[in-house]
Amino acid sequence: MSIIELRGGTVYDPANGVDGERRDLYLSSEGIVAKPDDPKRVTESIDVSGCVVMAGAIDIHTHIGGGKVTIARMMLPEDHLRDLTTRGQHPRLGCGHAAPSTLTTGYRYAELGYTACFEPAMLPANARQAHMEMADTPIVDKGAYALLGNDDFLLRMLAKKADKALIRDYVAWTLKATQALAIKVVNPGGINAFKFNQRKLDLDEENSAYGVTPREILIALAEGIQALGLSHPLHIHGCNLGVPGNAETTLATIAALDGRPAHLTHIQFHSYGTEGDKHFSSGAAAIAELVNAHRNISVDVGQVMFGQTVTESGDSMRQYAGSAFADPKKRVVMDIECDAGCGVVPFKYKDQNFVNALQWTIGLEMFLSVRDPWRIFLTTDHPNGAPFTSYPHLIKLLMDRSFRNDMLGTISKDAAAATTLGSLDREYSLYEIAIMTRAGPAKTLGLTRLGQLGIGARADVVVYNDDPDRERMFGKPRLVYKDGALVAKDGKIVAVPRGATHVVRPDYDPGIEKQLDQYFDRYMTVKCANLMVGDDEIADGGRGELVIHETARGA
Amino acid sequence: MPEKSITDIPQDTTHRDVVCPFCALLCDDLVVRTRDGRTQILENACPRSAAGFERAPLAVQPTVAGRAASLEDAAKRAAQILARSKRPLIGGLGTDVDGVREALALAERCGGIVDHMHANAMANNVRVLQSRGWITTTLSELRNRADLVVLVGVSFADRYQHFFRRFIDPTTTLDGARRSNRRVYFMGPQKAAPTSDAVPVETLNCRPDQLDAMLGALRATLAGRPVHLRGVQQKQVAALAAAIRLARYPVFVWAPGQLDRQNGDVAIGQICGLVDALNVDGRAAGLFLGGDDGGQSAMSACAWLTGFPLRISYGGETIAYDPINFRSDRLLATNAVDALLWISSFGVSAPPPAGATIPTIAIGWPVDGAAVHIPAGTPGVDHAGRLVRTDTVVSLHLKPVRATALPSAADVLRAIAAAL
Numbered sequence: 005m006s007i008i009e010l011r012g013g014t015v016y017d018p019a020n021g022v023d024g025e026r027r028d029l030y031l032s033s034e035g036i037v038a039k040p041d042d043p044k045r046v047t048e049s050i051d052v053s054g055c056v057v058m059a060g061a062i063d064i065h066t067h068i069g070g071g072k073v074t075i076a077r078m079m080l081p082e083d084h085l086r087d088l089t090t091r092g093q094h095p096r097l098g099c100g101h102a103a104p105s106t107l108t109t110g111y112r113y114a115e116l117g118y119t120a121c122f123e124p125a126m127l128p129a130n131a132r133q134a135h136m137e138m139a140d141t142p143i144v145d146k147g148a149y150a151l152l153g154n155d156d157f158l159l160r161m162l163a164k165k166a167d168k169a170l171i172r173d174y175v176a177w178t179l180k181a182t183q184a185l186a187i188k189v190v191n192p193g194g195i196n197a198f199k200f201n202q203r204k205l206d207l208d209e210e211n212s213a214y215g216v217t218p219r220e221i222l223i224a225l226a227e228g229i230q231a232l233g234l235s236h237p238l239h240i241h242g243c244n245l246g247v248p249g250n251a252e253t254t255l256a257t258i259a260a261l262d263g264r265p266a267h268l269t270h271i272q273f274h275s276y277g278t279e280g281d282k283h284f285s286s287g288a289a290a291i292a293e294l295v296n297a298h299r300n301i302s303v304d305v306g307q308v309m310f311g312q313t314v315t316e317s318g319d320s321m322r323q324y325a326g327s328a329f330a331d332p333k334k335r336v337v338m339d340i341e342c343d344a345g346c347g348v349v350p351f352k353y354k355d356q357n358f359v360n361a362l363q364w365t366i367g368l369e370m371f372l373s374v375r376d377p378w379r380i381f382l383t384t385d386h387p388n389g390a391p392f393t394s395y396p397h398l399i400k401l402l403m404d405r406s407f408r409n410d411m412l413g414t415i416s417k418d419a420a421a422a423t424t425l426g427s428l429d430r431e432y433s434l435y436e437i438a439i440m441t442r443a444g445p446a447k448t449l450g451l452t453r454l455g456q457l458g459i460g461a462r463a464d465v466v467v468y469n470d471d472p473d474r475e476r477m478f479g480k481p482r483l484v485y486k487d488g489a490l491v492a493k494d495g496k497i498v499a500v501p502r503g504a505t506h507v508v509r510p511d512y513d514p515g516i517e518k519q520l521d522q523y524f525d526r527y528m529t530v531k532c533a534n535l536m537v538g539d540d541e542i543a544d545g546g547r548g549e550l551v552i553h554e555t556a557r558g559a
Numbered sequence: 560m561p562e563k564s565i566t567d568i569p570q571d572t573t574h575r576d577v578v579c580p581f582c583a584l585l586c587d588d589l590v591v592r593t594r595d596g597r598t599q600i601l602e603n604a605c606p607r608s609a610a611g612f613e614r615a616p617l618a619v620q621p622t623v624a625g626r627a628a629s630l631e632d633a634a635k636r637a638a639q640i641l642a643r644s645k646r647p648l649i650g651g652l653g654t655d656v657d658g659v660r661e662a663l664a665l666a667e668r669c670g671g672i673v674d675h676m677h678a679n680a681m682a683n684n685v686r687v688l689q690s691r692g693w694i695t696t697t698l699s700e701l702r703n704r705a706d707l708v709v710l711v712g713v714s715f716a717d718r719y720q721h722f723f724r725r726f727i728d729p730t731t732t733l734d735g736a737r738r739s740n741r742r743v744y745f746m747g748p749q750k751a752a753p754t755s756d757a758v759p760v761e762t763l764n765c766r767p768d769q770l771d772a773m774l775g776a777l778r779a780t781l782a783g784r785p786v787h788l789r790g791v792q793q794k795q796v797a798a799l800a801a802a803i804r805l806a807r808y809p810v811f812v813w814a815p816g817q818l819d820r821q822n823g824d825v826a827i828g829q830i831c832g833l834v835d836a837l838n839v840d841g842r843a844a845g846l847f848l849g850g851d852d853g854g855q856s857a858m859s860a861c862a863w864l865t866g867f868p869l870r871i872s873y874g875g876e877t878i879a880y881d882p883i884n885f886r887s888d889r890l891l892a893t894n895a896v897d898a899l900l901w902i903s904s905f906g907v908s909a910p911p912p913a914g915a916t917i918p919t920i921a922i923g924w925p926v927d928g929a930a931v932h933i934p935a936g937t938p939g940v941d942h943a944g945r946l947v948r949t950d951t952v953v954s955l956h957l958k959p960v961r962a963t964a965l966p967s968a969a970d971v972l973r974a975i976a977a978a979l
Contacts, residue, residue, distance in 0.1 A: 069863075071951060071952050073863070074859055074862045074863045074951075075688075075951070077862045077863060077866050077867070078685065078688060078689070078858070078862045078867075078868045079688050079689055079692060080689075081689060081866075081867060081880055084866040084867065084880075088877035088878060089877065090876045090877050091876050091877075096664075096667060097667060097865070097873065097877060097878050098864070098865060098866060098878070099865070099866035099867075099878065103866065104866065105863065105864055105865050105866040106863045106864055107864060107865075108866075127952070129697070129699075129952055129953055130952050130953070130954075132945065132953075132954045132955070132956065133859065133947065133952075133954045136656055136860070136863075136945065136954070137863045140660070140863060140864055156703075156733055198842075199700070199704060199808070199842065200807075200842070201807070201841055201842045324694075324838070330692075333691075334688075334689070334690065334691050334692035335692040336688070336692045336693060336694075336695070337693075337694045337695075337838075338694070338695050338696065338697070338844075338952070339695075339696045339697070339700045339704075339844055340696075340697050340700070340952050341697045341698075341699040341700065341952060341953065342699045342700060342703055342704075342733065343699075348692075526731040527699070527702070527703055527731060527732065527733050528699050528702075529697075529698040529699045529702055529725060529726065529953075530587050530699075530953060530955065531576040531587050531588065533576050534576055534578060534587045534955055534956070537956075538956065541945075541956060
């Protein structure tokens with residue numbers, strides 16, 4: 005086993021309480037190891053003194069694989085033409101920007117020091133394709149959250165007031181069948197309601213077909229997940245995404261959860277008030293205050309950045325409504341397999357547009373107002389708020405107040421006048437950045453060996469030049485290691501491992517399988533057995549690695 | 560070359576929940592028996608699947624210049640042809656996701672152009688997707704939610720033969736009322752109208768090249784604008800419009816490969832425009848049937864791996880996307896390519912376009928006059944594989960139903976790449 009020594013770096017490892025201490029690190033394919041007794045075992049020693057050393061970054065919410073991502077790819081050749089990669093730039097050709105190819109996605113994430121990415125909206129009906137796409141996303145580890153809460157099976161169970169144990173078993177079965185790490189709900193009940201021509205669904209509004217409310221769905225899933233002892237709580241994309249006034253829905257959702265653990269994703273898109281002449285305002289302050297007061301709640305932001313992107317979501321109801329703003333003018337909306345739906349709408353965020361500029365400020369207000377960095381994670385909801393390649397710029401906005409205020413001076417005057425952003429003095433420290441991009445996501449996802457640099461952790465390590473321009477610093481790390489092997493050097497990919505797939509597999513009563521077999525035979529167009537993604541498919545003849553994480557309810 | 564191990568399938572085995580790879584519906588309820596080397600579908604066969612499963616496996620023997628050669632020598636000769644070629648065409652692409660992955664990797668190494676045998680048909684769809692987008696649905700939604708189905712020129716004569724059994728007239732649906740009220744319309748030539756014992760099909764008789772005009776008239780009628788058609792057609796369109804107005808989830812089905820070649824995208828655009836209009840106040844959706852012979856798998860996998868659906872070229876410094884100029888028939892007719900690697904692992908019905916006089920490598924089924932032929936198995940019959948269904952959402956893992964020594968197309972492509 006070869007060991008690489010990284011000598012004298014300034015280490016930020018919040019999971020182990022290390023805040024900018026000078027430390028030596030020893031990397032091997034087996035993980036981070038202690039300093040070997042025999043110095044000859046060190047095969048390479050690299051002086052990284054003066055450099056910042058962190059664990060590989062983790063993106064907790066990024067749309068990297070699955071049908072809607074590939075629809076966006078197919079639909080947007082004009083976007084790819086802006087960012088075609090050239091021979092020699094990467095190990096294989098591809099394209100970047102808003103809907104990058106899987107290959108380029110993996111390379112670009114690794115170039116930025118990211119070594120794990122999680123697809124947050126895997127439809128069970130589309131799970132196999134999502135995994136095939138993730139398998140073709142090189143270098144980074146991956147995993148996915150299975151979508152529940154709009155499937156007719158669950159809604160029928162809730163309508164019949166099914167036993168909680170049955171719902172818990174169904175959740176566990178879904179995790180296994182789709183090779184998922186967590187459960188996500190998108191516009192609970194709303195995607196299904198859209199199939200019955202409902203155009204909005206508030207927290208306590210009944211789905212017309214089943215008489216079930218979003219509140220009931222949220223609680224049933226949150227409790228099922230809690231009973232299974234999953235590390236990551238229910239990952240919630242709430243009702244009314246993008247609707248002015250939806251901050252009230254978000255506050256009510258936190259209250260409805262009543263102390264149950266939950267993660268509210270891309271909260272920026274759910275933090276809108278209706279004040280002012282344009283009836284669009286920031287609801288960030290009140291939501292941040294409630295998040296601060298509720299330790300059961302974590303959030304990621306879904307920061308908006310200006311420019312062309314594409315929005316990809318399971319929320320067919322809201323994406324249909326949003327298609328009026330499509331730029332360029334095209335969009336796909338799908339009803340999918342009595343399971344969920346999707347909507348793909350290209351979008352251009354403009355800094356002189358009042359609403360877009362205010363969205364930008366709302367995201368930043370949220371970052372700066374939620375006090376505990378362990379409960380707020382850095383995302384743009386790639387590519388919905390912006391492509392992930394904007395992360396270095398976003399980090400600079402968070403770490404550099406004068407830069408932030410300069411940028412604030414360039415956006416829509418009306419939006420700048422309407423925000424409290426200029427009065428928020430907070431600047432994130434490197435330690436806090438390491439929490440929100442490493443230790444925090446690893447902790448909530450239960451990835452015990454990721455996001456940290458302790459002995460036994462996987463040797464995913466990033467070495468940055470300590471450049472005062474944090475955008476430059478985070479944009480091109482000096483060295484990136486994946487499982488102890490150098491994968492990127494000064495922004496150039498040098499090796500292409502496949503990356504592991506992370507899943508959980510809590511036990512369940514197999515009785516649910518019989519019910520599902522019957523249900524699939526009676527109503528679906530695939531057999532239940534054929535929907536299930538096998539371990540052999542992830543292993544793929546030894547090319548893939550499956551990591552099964554323990555849960556309180558066994559594995 | 561990884562030696563293909565003969566899968567451990569006993570001499571007499573019955574397989575349940577078998578997925579059929581022979582059209583893009585990917586029916587997965589077949590019961591298949593293999594006994595004494597003979598494979599037969601016991602339940603849920605259609606003529607197409609029966610022909611596919613019951614066809615004897617290809618002889619394993621590769622050939623070079625018509626003479627028997629080892630797999631290794633055949634792969635070496637193929638690599639030589641590709642290495643000498645300035646611009647090879649990787650065509651046919653009748654394979655599964657793994658085969659597409661390897662075909663793209665090989666094309667990238669030798670600067671090739673990549674096309675699928677059904678890309679013309681699929682390009683009709685892609686033009687509409689890229690210019691306006693659409694609102695579509697999937698097969699399970701069709702089965703359970705549709706109360707009206709309009710088949711726009713779709714023929715079930717030689718594929719999609721279980722469409723009625725599985726989706727239009729299933730014994731059970733989530734909403735029994737919608738099923739029992741379900742009405743089915745066919746727009747197209749009377750003689751091509753599908754028939755069903757269980758569901759009456761009302762036909763709006765028109766020539767294939769009139770479909771877009773009929774659809775236009777239907778849109779106009781629904782929008783309350785004046786329409787001028789022949790008396791019968793006008794009456795039929797008005798009746799269909801009335802039925803659509805009453806429907807809660809009408810689904811409009813088309814098959815891009817069965818539409819008029821010149822105007823296929825116009826008709827699809829009309830359908831999508833009609834569906835858009837219906838969604839302003841109610842719900843409606845489109846659904847297309849296409850992407851057979853691994854076509855949908857090729858489109859999807861190519862899109863995720865490169866960003867682009869077919870057709871693409873690796874001939875330059877970047878990937879080039881050009882669905883018009885990279886057509887196989889055009890490239891071959893104009894001698895724009897100097898070598899052809901043709902992949903066809905689903906059956907004999909897919910030869911390359913005529914006029915291929917350039918050095919040709921055939922993988923799977925043989926091609927007349929090929930310099931190299933390396934037989935490969937059929938996914939889901941001879942080896943495992945994964946295919947994407949017509950609705951672009953569901954993909955299935957197919958397992959072998961008989962033991963052969965045939966490699967997969969992906970295996971062969973890897974062997975050629977290794978010899979490059």
